[in-house]
Amino acid sequence: xxxxxxxxxxxxxxxxxxxxxxxxxxxxxxxxxxxxxxxxxxxxxxxxxxxxxxxxxxxxxxxxxxxxxxxxxxxxxxxxxxxxxxxxxxxxxxxxxxxxxxxxxxxxxxxxxxxxxxxxxxxxxxxxxxxxxxxxxxxxxxxxxxxxxxxxxxxxxxxxxxxxxxxxxxxxxxxxxxxxxxxxxxxxxxxxxxxxxxxxxxxxxxxxxxxxxxxxxxxxxxxxxxxxxxxxxxxxxxxxxxxxxxxxxxxxxxxxxxxxxxxxxxxxxxxxxxxxxxxxxxxxxxxxxxxxxxxxxxxxxxxxxxxxxxxxxxxxxxxxxxxxxxxxxxxxxxxxxxxxxxxxxxxxxxxxxxxxxxxxxxxxxxxxxxxxxxxxxxxxxxxxxxxxxxxxxxxxxxxxxxxxxxxxxxxxxxxxxxxxxxxxxxxxxxxxxxxxxxxxxxxxxxxxxxxxxxxxxxxxxxxxxxxxxxxxxxxxxxxxxxxxxxxxxxxxxxxxxxxxxxxxxxxxxxxxxxxxxxxxxxxxxxxxxxxxxxxxxxxxxxxxxxxxxxxxxxxxxxxxxxxxxxxxxxxxxxxxxxxxxxxxxxxxxxxxxxxxxxxxxxxxxxxxxxxxxxxxxxxxxxxxxxxxxxxxxxxxxxxxxxxxxxxxxxxxxxxxxxxxxxxxxxxxxxxxxxxxxxxxxxxxxxxxxxxxxxxxxxxxxxxxxxxxxxxxxxxxxxxxxxxxxxxxxxxxxxxxxxxxxxxxxxxxxxxxxxxxxxxxxxxxxxxxxxxxxxxxxxxxxxxxxxxxxxxxxx
Numbered sequence: 001x002x003x004x005x006x007x008x009x010x011x012x013x014x015x016x017x018x019x020x021x022x023x024x025x026x027x028x029x030x031x032x033x034x035x036x037x038x039x040x041x042x043x044x045x046x047x048x049x050x051x052x053x054x055x056x057x058x059x060x061x062x063x064x065x066x067x068x069x070x071x072x073x074x075x076x077x078x079x080x081x082x083x084x085x086x087x088x089x090x091x092x093x094x095x096x097x098x099x100x101x102x103x104x105x106x107x108x109x110x111x112x113x114x115x116x117x118x119x120x121x122x123x124x125x126x127x128x129x130x131x132x133x134x135x136x137x138x139x140x141x142x143x144x145x146x147x148x149x150x151x152x153x154x155x156x157x158x159x160x161x162x163x164x165x166x167x168x169x170x171x172x173x174x175x176x177x178x179x180x181x182x183x184x185x186x187x188x189x190x191x192x193x194x195x196x197x198x199x200x201x202x203x204x205x206x207x208x209x210x211x212x213x214x215x216x217x218x219x220x221x222x223x224x225x226x227x228x229x230x231x232x233x234x235x236x237x238x239x240x241x242x243x244x245x246x247x248x249x250x251x252x253x254x255x256x257x258x259x260x261x262x263x264x265x266x267x268x269x270x271x272x273x274x275x276x277x278x279x280x281x282x283x284x285x286x287x288x289x290x291x292x293x294x295x296x297x298x299x300x301x302x303x304x305x306x307x308x309x310x311x312x313x314x315x316x317x318x319x320x321x322x323x324x325x326x327x328x329x330x331x332x333x334x335x336x337x338x339x340x341x342x343x344x345x346x347x348x349x350x351x352x353x354x355x356x357x358x359x360x361x362x363x364x365x366x367x368x369x370x371x372x373x374x375x376x377x378x379x380x381x382x383x384x385x386x387x388x389x390x391x392x393x394x395x396x397x398x399x400x401x402x403x404x405x406x407x408x409x410x411x412x413x414x415x416x417x418x419x420x421x422x423x424x425x426x427x428x429x430x431x432x433x434x435x436x437x438x439x440x441x442x443x444x445x446x447x448x449x450x451x452x453x454x455x456x457x458x459x460x461x462x463x464x465x466x467x468x469x470x471x472x473x474x475x476x477x478x479x480x481x482x483x484x485x486x487x488x489x490x491x492x493x494x495x496x497x498x499x500x501x502x503x504x505x506x507x508x509x510x511x512x513x514x515x516x517x518x519x520x521x522x523x524x525x526x527x528x529x530x531x532x533x534x535x536x537x538x539x540x541x542x543x544x545x546x547x548x549x550x551x552x553x554x555x556x557x558x559x560x561x562x563x564x565x566x567x568x569x570x571x572x573x574x575x576x577x578x579x580x581x582x583x584x585x586x587x588x589x590x591x592x593x594x595x596x597x598x599x600x601x602x603x604x605x606x607x608x609x610x611x612x613x614x615x616x617x618x619x620x621x622x623x624x625x626x627x628x629x630x631x632x633x634x635x636x637x638x639x640x641x642x643x644x645x646x647x648x649x650x651x652x653x654x655x656x657x658x659x660x661x662x663x664x665x666x667x668x669x670x671x672x673x674x675x676x677x678x679x680x681x682x683x684x685x686x687x688x689x690x691x692x693x694x695x696x697x698x699x700x701x702x703x704x705x706x707x708x709x710x711x712x713x714x715x716x717x718x719x720x721x722x723x724x725x726x727x728x729x730x731x732x733x734x735x736x737x738x739x740x741x742x743x744x745x746x747x748x749x750x751x752x753x754x755x756x757x758x759x760x761x762x763x764x765x766x767x768x769x770x771x772x773x774x775x776x777x778x779x780x781x782x783x784x785x786x787x788x789x790x791x792x793x794x
Contacts, residue, residue: 026054026061034068041072048072052088058096063089067105071112079123083130090134103143106131114150124154145174145189152196159685161200162638168197182216187223195232202236204642204686210240231260235272238279239338247283254279259294270303271336277307278339281314281346284353288315306332314346317353320375340720351376351384356393359405367403378403379748480523481594484773485587486516486763487578488618489647489728489735491682494675495665495695503614503630504662507675509640509682510615510631512623513760514774515649517584518569519547521591527563534568546585549612554592554600557608562595573756575655577729579615586619590770602768606634623764623771626679640682643762645723646740649733651756652710656700656731664699671695687737689715692726700731707732710752717743 033047051065066089073082086109093102113127128151135144148167155164171193175186182190194217201210217233238253254276261269276289290299290308298304306329313322326333326343334340351374358373359365367385371378385405388394396407491509498504524531530551532541543549547566554560566588572580589605600608606620610632617632618625626635671693678691685691701708707727711734715725723738733756736742740759746752765771 026051029054030061030065033065037068037072041076045069045072058092060097060101063092063097063102063105066092067109070109074113083126086127087130087134090131093134093140094137099140103140106143107146110147110150121154121158125151128154141174145171149192149196156196156200156203159203160683161204162683164196164200168193168200184220184222187220188225191217191220191223191225191229191233195229198233198236202239205243206642206644207240207243208644210236214240227260227263228266231257231264231266231268231272234260235268235275238272238275242275242279242282242338242342247279251276251279251283251285251289255289255294262294270298270301273298273304274307274333274336274339277311278342278346281311282342282349284349286315303332314350317350317357319350319354322350323347323375337720344719348384352388352393355381355384355388359394359407363407365405365407367398367405370405383744481521481591483519483521483587483591484516484771485519485572485580485583486512486514486771486773487572487576487580487583488512488615489578489726489733490694491641491687491726492675492678492692493694493696493729494673494678495667495670496675498667499630504665505629506631507626507628508631509637509679510618510621510625510627511639511641511762512619512764512771513578513647514763515572515578515758515760516771516773517571517580518773519584519587519591520567520569521588521595522565523595524563524565527561530563531565532568533566534570536568536570539568539570539574546581546613546616547588550585550588550609550616551592553608553612554589554596557604558596558599560592560596560599562592564592564595571758573651573655573733575657576649576651576733576756577656577727577731578649578733579618579729582613582615583619585609585613585616587770589616619771622767623762626675637679639762639764640679641687641762643764645687645737645762647735647737647760648740648742649735649756649758649760650710650714650742650746650752651733652704652706652752653754653756654704654706654732656703656707658730660703661696661699661730664702665696666699669698687723689724692724692737694727696730697727700727704732706751707734710734713745714743717745 029047030051033044033051036044036047048065048069052062055062066085069085070082070089073079073085090106093099093106097105110127110131114124128147131147132144132151135147148171152164152167152171155161155167171189175183175190175193177183184190194213198210198213198217201207201213214233214237218237234253234257238250238257241247241250241253254272258269258272258276261267261272273289273295276295280287280289288311289295290311299308306325310322310325310329310333313325334343354374355370358370367378367381370385371381374381382398382400385394385398389396389398394405394407396405398404399406488510491511493506493508496505496507530548532545532547534541539545543552547568551564555562568584570580572578572583574580586605586609589609593600593605602620606617609616609620610630614631617634618627621634621636624637624639626637627633628635673693678693681691697708697711711725711727714722714734714736718725718736718739721739721741721743722736725734725736727733728735742757746755746757761774763771763774
């Protein structure tokens with residue numbers, strides 16, 4: 001018989017072997033189930049569920065089984081079951097498995113799901129948010145950071161820049177010290193945040209923020225980032241420099257981006273190599289980028305071959321071959337929106353080189369001959385010659401009568417050009433052009449286009465009325481207030497129904513823009529009536545004017561006995577669909593309330609204003625609003641597009657009668673798109689042609705057929721210059737959003753010699769403040785900015 005010690009040993013051995021055998025059974029079950037994944041997925045799922053059930057406590061094999069279950073459910077398309085299994089798996093990460101192992105597995109699953117479900121945004125959103133909730137409890141900062149970056153990428157791909165910004169703030173905060181400065185020890189993480197944020201600012205065209213982040217990213221020296229991250233930063237930097245027309249800096253950045261992407265094995269290397277070639281040609285470099293060791297292996301890549309042929313034709317100045325390559329390789333060259341934006345610059349460079357070489361042996365050469373050699377119309381040749389003369393690259397002048405370029409004596413031609421330029425410079429600060437028809441004909445020539453960009457046709461001022469305004473300022477014994485009165489555009493305008501009272505129900509996204517009038521208010525000592533003056537003949541100065549109506553309304557509602565002398569400096573054209581009169585009325589109500597000690601709230605002013613006009617309540621929003629009813633139901637929305645986006649306004653001399661437009665409106669032919677869907681799409685993706693719907697366009701085009709032709713020509717001539725081209729309100733202004741420059745035909749065609757032109761941008765106002773004139777307006781020959789404050793006369 002054995003001793004007690006033997007029995008103890010026996011008992012010890014027995015109790016130790018039982019869980020070991022159990023572990024072997026669980027392990028066998030796990031591997032048997034894994035072996036069924038390809039042949040019998042349902043049996044595999046059942047087997048993995050048994051593994052989880054076999055463990056008395058949460059442990060490694062259950063975690064592994066749940067990991068396989070998540071992947072298998074995803075492959076089978078059972079996303080609900082997948083998320084249930086994933087949530088259960090995440091309960092193991094606190095204590096059942098090691099931190100490093102859980103992190104590695106979750107990373108693998110995230111990469112697996114992200115790679116396979118790249119377009120299933122809803123699933124990815126739920127997946128990442130579920131992960132984040134679990135990681136907050138587990139306090140795994142490293143994985144929390146990586147998961148948030150992936151969620152940021154989802155919002156970026158969906159165009160949800162607002163949601164993306166919120167996450168970026170949290171990520172920035174995690175990379176900062178307690179004093180709020182960047183923690184340079186977290187340089188690699190900072191660069192990852194900068195990379196995704198830089199992409200956002202590139203898409204939204206916020207160049208100011210983009211430049212700041214780009215410089216911050218390059219300044220970080222304490223990190224050894226993944227080359228893909230530096231590739232992103234350099235590529236976006238290259239695009240930024242291209243927008244600023246800094247071709248050499250762009251070429252440097254695209255080359256660095258190419259090298260980084262190449263090192264990372266990322267497919268973006270090919271795209272950056274194309275951009276490098278583009279920048280190289282724009283900077284007129286004679287160096288072939290494919291001569292370098294880094295780019296040479298890709299010289300014969302099918303995606304690159306078109307660009308290598310293009311640069312070869314460019315360096316040989318073979319313009320016909322150059323244009324032929326562009327046409328025959330549309331998919332690889334012209335279908336890229338970024339490259340397409342610079343094709344005109346590229347063609348100009350090639351034509352310039354050919355032209356300079358062509359005219360070198362001659363002192364006099366005919367423009368038709370140059371036109372034939374360059375294969376472009378004569379007017380394009382003349383425009384190119386003018387720009388080269390003004391840039392001092394050609395010494396000579398153009399004889400327009402005999403269609404000649406005469407080289408060597410430029411004084412004759414330049415005297416005329418200099419005089420016109422001087423005339424243009426003197427007129428622009430006053431916002432009007434000379435009434436002399438002979439001089440006005442020069443406004444549309446390429447000369448002024450090259451020297452001063454554009455000459456705006458606004459209004460001929462009446463000096464007597466301006467003197468009257470000065471008299472108002474001198475004589476007012478109390479106080480005065482000068483306010484900016486901006487106009488608006490309708491980003492989209494849906495007409496949804498006709499009401500019993502004869503009005504129509506609408507749904508529209510209104511946005512205030514930087515074009516506007518300036519109104520001076522001075523208290524009148526007479527206390528009997530308001531006196532209105534303006535710089536524009538034909539504007540009513542009595543109770544028919546909305547400014548006077550607004551002041552009468554304010555006195556009626558509040559009992560105020562204030563009367564005013566008002567001078568309206570009008571810059572917004574009438575009959576334009578821009579709400580200039582409505583804005584004047586809102587501005588007058590605001591001014592009257594300021595003089596009366598703000599006796600009424602903004603809400604009251606907004607409600608009262610609907611009694612005299614449907615659009616007036618909108619101007620008491622913060623600058624962007626979704627308006628319904630007749631337009632008087634105003635719902636403030638945050639700006640859905642970057643305020644920096646420029647635009648150009650083109651209004652023909654003819655105006656559209658709003659009554660006539662509505663009379664021709666046929667509700668059954670209106671768009672059927674839900675206006676809320678348009679709002680959501682703009683919020684998600686920004687402005688595009690398909691969201692800028694205006695149900696009043698068809699009837700307006702019936703009233704004014706030339707307006708339809710103008711819009712079509714702007715779209716056709718823009719070549720991607722504008723994000724969207726639209727008619728505002730009931731017309732007759734056509735708005736090109738995305739660029740401040742009008743298309744060239746506006747300058748060239750006699751049909752458009754009397755159009756109103758102005759550049760603008762979106763603006764908003766601060767709470768309890770009125771709208772302020774944009775710095776852009778005050779630097780573009782418009783009326784100087786206003787103070788917006790009360791000035792007490794001593």
